[in-house]
Amino acid sequence: MNLNLFKKTVSDRWRSTAVFGGGILAYVLMTTALYPTFRDISGIEELLDKYPKDFLRLFGVESFDITSFGNFVTAELLGLMWVIIVVAFVLGFARSVIAGEIHDGTMELLLSQPISRWSVVTSQALAIAAGIVTLVVVTVLGIVGFGAALGIEIFYRGFFAFIPVGICLLLAIAGYSLLFSTLLKDPRRVVMASAGLTLAFYMLHFAGAYWRVADRMDVFGIFHYYNPASVIDSGTVPVGSLLALLAFAAVGFTASLVVFRRRDVAP
């Protein structure tokens, strides 16, 4: 890892990280502020009973007890919207590093310095990881902070258990996005390929509720290992799921190293 490159990559993306962090906090505040009203609506549980049984899986909620703060935050935020926001951040980051530097021509300046290609990939991957950790921590601190300020009863252990799960999910996505960044010349294609694969994993997970074949194949997708409601409810870190997500990240990262070490670098 090259500290000089790591610091520059983090510095290049700090504005983007701040904007995404601010956006997430605004969304968290809105969601949290909505919760007391939602909780107190009479007959909400009967209303939810009328939804198809597997529909809530789309939002990462496994049970119908959506009046609990954990399930509510999952359904309104962590199950879908938050994933969309942070995936956009990760894809933007992955787009700007390897493929972006090659496309812009700055990779030639970078690789004419005494720095190995291995070090370039590692430093930029760690910069992405730093951004991911920042956003996940901001999200959880925002939820518990705003929740506490609004007087909502919070199961802290549950939300803190979500931190490693959120980080590992995004590292898995960053892994294959980085691979696309080393494989493809056009940064827009990096975004399209990464977004396409993420959507495919998500649809596979959703389809698994209705279609047995998809359900069996879901283990090969990242969202099989992402169950925020269960983590927040139980307060238990699902080690198996974390390892599976880290395996996705490791495969993507290792393949990125192999590809970039052999790749021609020219804009």
Next chain:
Amino acid sequence: MEPVVKTEGLTKHYGKVVGVENLDLTVEEGEIFGFLGPNGAGKTTTLRLLMGMLRPTAGKAEVLGLDAWRQSVAVNAKVGYLPGDAALYDRLTGERHIEYIADFNGSGRELGMTLAERLELDVSRKVEGYSRGMKQKLALILALMKKPPLVILDEPSNGLDPLTQIELYEILGEFRRDGVTVLFSSHNLPEVERVSGRVGIIRKGTLVGTERIEDLRSKRLKNVEIIFPESVPELVRNIEGVSEVEVSGRRVQLKLKGDINPLIALLSGYRVTDFSVTHASLEDVFLEFYGRQERGAEPSEGGEAV
């Protein structure tokens, strides 16, 4: 002495497109070597192969005794490189660029700032506000600031005004006097003639010849005009290398290839009113060279083909 740059059968194909083919090139220590060729000839591909940006399809390239692809990190520690159409970071200032590159190399900040002063570059501004010439100046500074044993420059004078070009040539001359080897590409023949000691000519990915600049100059056509006070002596036509003699009254115009001394010796026996010599442009030599290649003449080391 081991050459600083040595390629053997160096080949790079982009799919079916040939970048360079079977290129054998040597650059000796302490020389300024001009790499000459039209756009698309393979100059940039060759320099990128030397810098380990591209993986050779075949052959090998050695820089300072190191394999350019396998040992690129060690090569980069000893080489300053200016990419063609160098790209920079728009949001960083010139000074931040210098610091960034100095941090990779562990030195160079001081020389970088000195070079910025010499090239009159305002490094306090962000690059997004730079003109093309200013960007080229900064990219040159980044290539030269670590004062490595070898400098590889891809079209260094691109976008530079004439005064800055002169300053650059002076800097390169100083580097050479300090023992730095310079390899630069150009399609600007007067620039190569002015700066380099030796030139390699590349076309369609193939090195068609290398020449010492003095040899190239001595073989160049000269346009000679002589005005005599009386009639033109016939003997002028008999001198070796003279051609296209045109006599008009007391004035004679001719082309001379090679040594000018026999002509001067002849003229010493006559009264001369006026005498002028102008060099045919290096473009003419270049085109003549390429013309021979087109007609199937063998490429050579030492200038037979020119």
